Each structure stands twice: as C-alpha cells, then as structure tokens.
Amino acid sequence: MSRMLRVEGRSVVPTAQPPEEAARLVEDFTPELIDVGAHHLCPGCGEPVAMRTALQVVEELELVKRTIAVFGIGCYTAFSNNLDVEVLQALHGRAPSLATGVKRARPDTVVFTVQGDGDMVNEGLQEVVHTAARGENVTCIMLNNGVFGETGGHMTATTVLGQRTKTSLEGRDAAAHGRPILLASLLAQLDGAAYVARGAVNSAGNVARTKRMLRRAFETQVAGAGFSFVEILTMCPTGWFVETREAPQYLAENLGVVHTGGVLKDALGESPTS
Amino acid sequence: MTRRLLEGSEAIADAMIAAGCRFFAGYPMTPFTEVLEHMARKLPAVGGVCMNAESELEAIGMAWGAAATGTPAATGSTGQGLSLMQESLAEIALARLPLVVLNMARAQGDYFQATRGAGHGDTRTPVFAPADVPEAVELVQRAFDVSARWRHPVLVIGDYYLAHTAQAVNVRALDVGRRPPTPWALDGSSGGTGGAKLVSFLGSAKQRDDVGYDLADHYAACATASAEMMSGIAPLAESAFTDDADVVVVAFGTPARYVGAAVRALRAEGARVGYVRPITLYPFPSDAVRTAAQGTRVVAVYENNAGQMVDDVRLAVMERAEVRFIGGLSLDSSGFGIAPDLDVAVMRRRITQILEETTAPEGRRGAATVATGGGR
Amino acid sequence: MTTSRVSARGTVVVDVDACKGCELCVEACPPDVLVMTTHAVNERGYHYPLLLAGCTGCGACAQICPDFVFQVYKFEEPVLFEVAPP
Numbered sequence: 001m002s003r004m005l006r007v008e009g010r011s012v013v014p015t016a017q018p019p020e021e022a023a024r025l026v027e028d029f030t031p032e033l034i035d036v037g038a039h040h041l042c043p044g045c046g047e048p049v050a051m052r053t054a055l056q057v058v059e060e061l062e063l064v065k066r067t068i069a070v071f072g073i074g075c076y077t078a079f080s081n082n083l084d085v086e087v088l089q090a091l092h093g094r095a096p097s098l099a100t101g102v103k104r105a106r107p108d109t110v111v112f113t114v115q116g117d118g119d120m121v122n123e124g125l126q127e128v129v130h131t132a133a134r135g136e137n138v139t140c141i142m143l144n145n146g147v148f149g150e151t152g153g154h155m156t157a158t159t160v161l162g163q164r165t166k167t168s169l170e171g172r173d174a175a176a177h178g179r180p181i182l183l184a185s186l187l188a189q190l191d192g193a194a195y196v197a198r199g200a201v202n203s204a205g206n207v208a209r210t211k212r213m214l215r216r217a218f219e220t221q222v223a224g225a226g227f228s229f230v231e232i233l234t235m236c237p238t239g240w241f242v243e244t245r246e247a248p249q250y251l252a253e254n255l256g257v258v259h260t261g262g263v264l265k266d267a268l269g270e271s272p273t274s
Numbered sequence: 275m276t277r278r279l280l281e282g283s284e285a286i287a288d289a290m291i292a293a294g295c296r297f298f299a300g301y302p303m304t305p306f307t308e309v310l311e312h313m314a315r316k317l318p319a320v321g322g323v324c325m326n327a328e329s330e331l332e333a334i335g336m337a338w339g340a341a342a343t344g345t346p347a348a349t350g351s352t353g354q355g356l357s358l359m360q361e362s363l364a365e366i367a368l369a370r371l372p373l374v375v376l377n378m379a380r381a382q383g384d385y386f387q388a389t390r391g392a393g394h395g396d397t398r399t400p401v402f403a404p405a406d407v408p409e410a411v412e413l414v415q416r417a418f419d420v421s422a423r424w425r426h427p428v429l430v431i432g433d434y435y436l437a438h439t440a441q442a443v444n445v446r447a448l449d450v451g452r453r454p455p456t457p458w459a460l461d462g463s464s465g466g467t468g469g470a471k472l473v474s475f476l477g478s479a480k481q482r483d484d485v486g487y488d489l490a491d492h493y494a495a496c497a498t499a500s501a502e503m504m505s506g507i508a509p510l511a512e513s514a515f516t517d518d519a520d521v522v523v524v525a526f527g528t529p530a531r532y533v534g535a536a537v538r539a540l541r542a543e544g545a546r547v548g549y550v551r552p553i554t555l556y557p558f559p560s561d562a563v564r565t566a567a568q569g570t571r572v573v574a575v576y577e578n579n580a581g582q583m584v585d586d587v588r589l590a591v592m593e594r595a596e597v598r599f600i601g602g603l604s605l606d607s608s609g610f611g612i613a614p615d616l617d618v619a620v621m622r623r624r625i626t627q628i629l630e631e632t633t634a635p636e637g638r639r640g641a642a643t644v645a646t647g648g649g650r
Numbered sequence: 651m652t653t654s655r656v657s658a659r660g661t662v663v664v665d666v667d668a669c670k671g672c673e674l675c676v677e678a679c680p681p682d683v684l685v686m687t688t689h690a691v692n693e694r695g696y697h698y699p700l701l702l703a704g705c706t707g708c709g710a711c712a713q714i715c716p717d718f719v720f721q722v723y724k725f726e727e728p729v730l731f732e733v734a735p736p
Contacts, residue, residue: 002729002730002731002732003731003732003734004703004731004732004733004734005734006734006735006736007687007690007700008687008688008689008690008700009736010685010700010702011702011703011733011734012700012701012702012734013658013661013701013702013703013705013731015661015662015663015664015700015701016663016664016666017663018663018721018723019661019723019725019729021725021726021727021729022725022726022727023660023661023707023723023724023725023726024723024724024726025721025722025723026660026707026708026709026712026722026723026724027709027712027713027720027721027722028712028721029665029668029712029718029719029720029721030718034718037668037717037718038668038717038718039717041716042670043670043671043672043696043716043717044670044672044673044674044716045716046716047716048716048717048718049713049714049715049716052713052718053713201714203678203714204678204680204708204709204710204713204714207713207714208713235674237672244671244672244673244674245672245673245674245676245677247674248674248677
C-alpha cells in the first residue's frame, strides 16, 4: 500500500522521487536533445513547449546526427545554447537564407529554422517567401505569439485586430495599423511549398496535434518533396497582459480564430483540414 | 598552362574556382553582374552551387550558411549592395567564419566602406585591391587562403574596368600550402553526442546553462583574434622611384596603373617623381608610404573619389611631408565608375603642377629652392 | 478508523525548484489531480504543483509545462494509495 502525505491540509502523493512501484517512464523532464531545461523565459511561455515538441520529433525520427538547426533572434534564441543538436545562429529574419546555404552545400543534412513571428513575418518575410517559392528542402518553424517578445512586447505583422501591445496600446486598429499577415495561408499558395500547417501549444491536445504536424514536416523534408512549414501559436502572457493561467484561452479566443489551426497543404498525401 | 584572353569577371570566377570555392551567391548589379553570370555557368560544372539570391541580403545569408558547413564560399556586389550586406559581414566576422566578398566597385568611393571594417562594431576586414586582371587572379586566391587561415571575411575590391577589361592571363592555382582543417564546421554529426557544435556570433560554444551567452567575453575574444589576424597579414604595396623623389604619388586599383605610366613618363624626362601603390588597403601599408615619404616634399594622392585614402596617407606620413590630394570624382553620366579623368595626360598635368610648386623659388610652406638637375 | 484508498495508474516526479508557478499544468490535467501550493514556495519564490490521488500517467502536464518540471511514470499495475488522515 503506498502512502500519501499530508501537505497544506491535503492528502498528496509523494513526488520528490521516482516511484518504487514497477513503472515505466512516459515523459522525462526534458527530451534527450534539450541538454539543460532551465531558462529565463517568462512563466507560462509557450515557446519552450514548442521547442520540446520539435526536438522530440527530431529524436523520434532519428535525425539528430544529420540535423542542423538555424535559429533566428527572439526569446527562443535562449535555446540555441542548450540543445544537443548542431546550431547555426542567424540574424533576425535571416534564418531561411542561411538554411538555404546549408542545405544546398550539404544536401544530406536535415535543416530546420526556429523563428518568431516578428523575426519571420516582419524582418524576414522576403526570405521565407522566396525560400518556399524555390521549394528549398528545409523546414521552417514559426513560433507565433503575435508580439516581438524579446524587446518587450510590440506589435508584429501577425498581431490580431484588437490585440493590445506596447505599440498598439488601444488594441490593433485596421485604419492605423493595418491587418495581420496570415503567413501559413500565404505560403500554402506557393507551388514550392509542399507541407504547410498551423498548430498551437495551448493545450495538451493541441501539443499532440502540433507534434504530428512537425513530424509530417520533417518527413516531407526527408522525402525531398519541397519546402515544409509549421506555424505554432504560443502563449505570451507577458506580451498579452494576461495571467499565465488565462493565456491558453486568450490564445484560442484571439490568435486562434485568425491564424486558424490545421493542415493547409500536404503534398505527401493527406488532404488539408483547414 | 595556357594564357587566355579573359575579361576580369571571368578570370576572377576562374580564380575563385581554382581556390576551391564551391558556393557562390549573388544578386545582379553593375559592374558585378558578370561575375555572377560566370559563376552560374562554371560552378555547377565542378560540383559547386551558384545561387541567384532574391537580394544582396539573402546572397550573403546563403554564403554564410554554406560557409558554416566548411564549404569555401564567396559572394559579392558593388558598393550599394555591399552596404546592404554590412550587418551580415560584421556578424559573420563575429561567428568566426571564412568568406570572400567581392566589391566590383563603381569608381573608388567605397574605400571608407571597405577599410572601416565593412560592418558595424569593431570589425576589421582585410582588403585586397588588385590593379589588373593577373593581379586579381592572384589576390582572389590569396583572399581565400587568408580567410580560411584566420576564420574571417576578406574583401577583394575591384571596379568596372577590372570587371570588363580583357587581358591575357594564366589562371594558375596559387600554392598556399594545405588549407587548415575545419573542426568547427557543421554537418549534423556532432548532434546527440553531448557536444553538438555551435556556429554563432553570440558565442563560440554552447554555454549549457540557464544564463546564456556572455557577449562581453565573446567580443573581447573576437577583438583579440582580429588583432592577431591583422598582425599576421603582411601589408602589401608596390613602390618605385621613391628614393630620390620630390613628389611621391599614392594610388590604388585601376587608376594606379595610369599613375604608374604617368610617373614613368615624367621620370624619363628627368622629373624626380615616384609612386606607392597600396595592394592591401587594410592593413594599410603605412610603413611603405612612410618610407617613401622620407626626404620627399609632397605626397600626392590620386583616387577617383572626393578624398578617402588620403586620410590614411596623412596618418602614415604625419609631419614628414606635405600631403596633397590630386584626385577627385570622375564619373560618366551612368554613374557606373567610368572615369573621364582616367587619362595619363591628366595625371601628368596634375603631378607636374605639384612638382612645379615644390621647386618654385618662393616655395610652399618653406620648401627650399632645389636645382632641378642636381643631386641631393 | 477507516482509511480510504485511491487507485492511480501513474504518477509524477516534480522538480520543485524548476517551477515558475504558471499553473498551465493545473489546467491541462485531465483527471484534475494537480493543485498549486497555497503557502509553500520554492527557492525562486513560486508556488508549485502538488499531486492528488488519481493520476493516469497521461503525460499532459509534462507536455504543457514550459519549465520541464515533470517526469511522468505509468505503473505496470494500478497502485492503491492510502489517503493520509487529517
């Protein structure tokens, strides 16, 4: 009989040590390829969740010995430091051109970019559009939280109407600030883009769906079928001025209804779900 | 080994391939465009990749990615395109990557851009300035070697004339010894080993902690490496007739050939004039210029711009002689760098005027009367 | 005195000091067995999660946690836990 403990007036299961009863490990603290889990990103940030998911896919597909990750500049850049995957650091917006150079010079590698929405859709729109149009066999991953997080939470090209940011304090207004760019929708129209999908990490169910999308994107690259793209909506409670607990719902109600989830294009087979 | 009549752009492309370049990316812009055309045609034939990028920013980005895999890579443009590449150039230097960058310039107005680091921050970029096609063939290959040895971008600056003039040239591979190994190069294979590599302008190794990069440390290390590189590269210059010269003319690139011709013609007529031609613009051959300035009255600088290299000449010469600027903007209506003043007769006139001023009885600034035929 | 027993199919290990108190795990847990401490805080000053009886070992908490706080185990056989008396 296993004993529970009395803590703060509740009966709780001891969680300081692994169980003595026969059990198998279902999820480790970090995937193998994240060396060090500790980081200084905000409480409730969705980016580490997306990173974890992506690296689990790289592990599961056994790609690590041929993989090169090209990082953009944003809060997520912190992870460039802590992965057991080869990393090439790019400038803000410029990961797709570096990824192109890597892949063209070393076609046997698996190359993916990690970029935020500010990085990819503001500074680097030209790069990702041309990389997709050329059908480069790389996988671009956009972590979309609708703000420039690292500089303190400013409006980007994906910020939705009504969203308050430090440069749209009254809420993004179409007349003053224009309308968001729905990048996945734009890229899906290009012939060179073979796989385009939009996921999110605001619930365990969405994490699982996003993981399948990432898997499919890497499979597309390995098959040499063309450019693959996964946009992942991530929580940014700091940038959104909401409590960490409210961020998943804020994402669903605000970003998720504009940048809608689903598979927009899948050249290798499955029909679009969005 | 055959000599072929090649325009500079083609000879430079052949020289890059001879040096082992297997990745090139560029964006068409006059007078660089033909280099891109030649590389597009020649590089795939040797198993390399040439990309026509969507802008100069992506051209240098693609070359950066290829360079990170240890592939000898190059890019180029003209001055305006180089301006677009500046951020990347500075950060590639901080990422400690080899890269050769060509500036097929319009006139000589890019001297400041090239020699003041070619980027933001404390970047110091070696610059080679060939004066003709055979020299370009040698210097382009030397640039690949220097770049690989020091893990730093190197600039080769030419111009419209160099790009479009055909000369008989034998593109012979330069013997630079064995290329250094590239243990830092990425190919994926160090992934999952506990020591996966990093190529970054933020740091040279993964910190594997929750604190992250220390840019103060990294920039200091890069500054040290940069200083070592600069003292490890011998400044190059060509000097002639300077031992007894009253006037020494300093010029670089294509105009320097005309200056040389003007000086030789004046010497044949008995004028005490000499020249110094910087071949490395950075590190600047200050010693050669300083030595030539010893005992001379005027150091005259000829360049097709509003006065840029003249600043470095002044720094090298200091109080040893008077420094005068005898160059100037010289462009045709296209703005591509075709210089109406690129004419030996024009240069002779300007040099002669300086000579006359330095030997006139009243003198300038206390210059003593010197009999034109006498020794010193 | 009777002691009640609750069955669990899984359990977690919590890296208390890694937690930044965001509470996403509480929302994400399908059987609703995670609660945040009300008084205790970790060395960073954040409340952290406690595990009540009834974990299924589904792994949702680990998947949603931005700070890699959880290790999740699934028991080979369901385990009976004796509830601690007040």
